[in-house]
Structures are given as structure tokens and as C-alpha cells.
Amino acid sequence: MRNALGLMLATVVSAAVIAGVWFWTSSPRADAAPQTVAARKAEPLPAATKPKDDVEVTASLTKPAPPPAPAAPVAAKPVCANPDALGVSRTVIIDTTGGPGFGFLQYKQFDFLTEKEVVLTFDDGPWPTTPAVLKALADECTKAVFFPVGKHTTYHPEILRQVYVAGHTVGSHTWSHAHLDSKKMTEAQAKEEIEKGFSAVKMAIGAAPAPFFRFPGLGHTQPTLAYLGTRNISMFSVDVDSNDFKSSGPDQVIQNVMTKLDKQGKGVILMHDLQKHTATALPTLLRRLKAGGYKVVLMKAKVQLETLAEYDAMLVKDLKVPTVASRPIASVVQTAQE
Numbered sequence: 001m002r003n004a005l006g007l008m009l010a011t012v013v014s015a016a017v018i019a020g021v022w023f024w025t026s027s028p029r030a031d032a033a034p035q036t037v038a039a040r041k042a043e044p045l046p047a048a049t050k051p052k053d054d055v056e057v058t059a060s061l062t063k064p065a066p067p068p069a070p071a072a073p074v075a076a077k078p079v080c081a082n083p084d085a086l087g088v089s090r091t092v093i094i095d096t097t098g099g100p101g102f103g104f105l106q107y108k109q110f111d112f113l114t115e116k117e118v119v120l121t122f123d124d125g126p127w128p129t130t131p132a133v134l135k136a137l138a139d140e141c142t143k144a145v146f147f148p149v150g151k152h153t154t155y156h157p158e159i160l161r162q163v164y165v166a167g168h169t170v171g172s173h174t175w176s177h178a179h180l181d182s183k184k185m186t187e188a189q190a191k192e193e194i195e196k197g198f199s200a201v202k203m204a205i206g207a208a209p210a211p212f213f214r215f216p217g218l219g220h221t222q223p224t225l226a227y228l229g230t231r232n233i234s235m236f237s238v239d240v241d242s243n244d245f246k247s248s249g250p251d252q253v254i255q256n257v258m259t260k261l262d263k264q265g266k267g268v269i270l271m272h273d274l275q276k277h278t279a280t281a282l283p284t285l286l287r288r289l290k291a292g293g294y295k296v297v298l299m300k301a302k303v304q305l306e307t308l309a310e311y312d313a314m315l316v317k318d319l320k321v322p323t324v325a326s327r328p329i330a331s332v333v334q335t336a337q338e
């Protein structure tokens, strides 16, 4: 049974590889007529060991259609260069309606992770340490959920764009990392922290953020939880705290995570991409996860968050970025020489 399954899997994988090779080699010439594509597609085959039939199936999908629009824009799934990579074992799509919570320290409704499954999460960025975190994740072909601080995204928008472009999920961690459970925090202020944080992420990445939110210091209150619920924003707590912000060095970050994880068996791991020790620890930590048989689950949102125009505007005003010119262009920019 297992052999049969393995064989089937091998066939599917081989077919996918061959189809991928064909797509790869033929796509730059997408302007060619479909017949030509069909004829040429046979060329790479001699090198392969699989029967042609597998490829014909893929080709026939495009054949009956009128000349296809340039095929190149279809982003080919990047191939992982590391055959022993940690990877992503599965991607889950979260319906955030009503604001479901994840991370058993505070929210115990949805126990969706199976044994040895982990979700990697990073708070407090983007920061100059973030690219090292991204590299470590890319080297292992794995993905994480990031909870950036709004203000930090205005300092390093290009770094957050790298996070987004790399295919990680980007939520928010408030505008200024204010603790929303502070006695001095009014409901209006808390709302502003939440909304402006998301507006800042949107401004940086140029796309709607995931409706995923983590409270600074994990400090939630009933009114803020209720508010997130009305906005269909999911809240994230933690199962395994790396305590990286108070770790003496990278080794301790690794030890904190592995010790807790080995005890609990699975969970949402909390780290900070703003912590140098974490960035340094990550390549080894990811190897340890792989060696320990842990599997990474990527969480994505079914529907992205629509930010509120009022807070988008507030952010623009705060940043003193003029959006509307008060003077005609000609009075500002004049051609001196052509």
C-alpha cells in the first residue's frame, strides 16, 4: 500500500517536474502560435524518462484554446534549491469572520495544528535585522507570519515590501507598539493604534494586509477583542514563546524554542525579527526544527483587510506627505533646457 502510494506520488511529482521544465523552456517564446508550442514541447522530452503522455495532458489544456495570451505572467512556483529544506508542509486559509483567535496561551477555540506542526511568527519589524530573517527562511524554503509595527514600516517600507514579496503573510502589531491594555489607553486611542497600524502596512506594501493582529505584550482587553471581532480581524497569541528579547544570545533563543516545543509538541512560535539574536539563531533553529521532525504551516487569510480611509488619511497627514499639489505643476517645475 505504501509502495503503491509512493509510486503514485513519484509519478505525479515527475509529471509536474516535466511539465515545469516544458513550461520553463517554452514560456519565453509565448508569442509563438499554439501549434508551434505543441510541436516544440516535445523537444525537452528525450532527456526525461517519463512517457510523453504525461506531458501531452498538460499541453492539451492550452491547445484547444485560442492563441493563449503571453503565458509568462503566470508566476512559476519558485523551485526550492535546497532538497533537504524545512519547507512548508501545508498552507491553511483562515476565514477571519468574527475575529477567531489563535495561540493557546490566550485563545483556545481552534486547535487546528496536528502533532509536530508549527507556525512561525515574527513581531516588531520591519527592521535592518529583518533581511537576515528573510534569508534564513528563504534558504529553508519556508514561510512565516509577520506582525510589523506601523511606525517601523514607515522607517523601512522597502524591507516590509521584501517580506511581502517573498510570500510571507503580513498582518499588524499596532501603530506604535502601544500596550492596548494600559489604564491610560482610551477606546478611541486603541482603535487608532489598531487601524493606523494596518493602514501603515498597506501603505508600505501597496496591498491590503492580512486581517491578522497581535497585541503588543499580548495585552488584550474585552473592548479591543470585541472591536477586532467587528472588523473580522483574527488575533494571534502564542504557544511557544522564544523569549528572544531577553535572551543572552542566539543559542538561548534556540534552546528556549526547542525545549518548549519538545514539551508541547506543536504550536504558534513567537519570535521578533527585530532581535539580532533571532536573526542569527534562525538558520540553526530551522535546521533543528527539520531534524526534530517539525513541519511548518503557513497561515493565510481568506479575505484581506480593507483599511479604513479615515486612518489611511490620518497616516498621510501624520507623515506630512502632501498628496494634493497646492500649486500648478508649471509654477513648480519648469524645463530649463531640452
Ligand SMILES: [Zn+2]
Pocket: 123, 124, 173, 177, 216, 217
Ligand atoms: Zn511586540
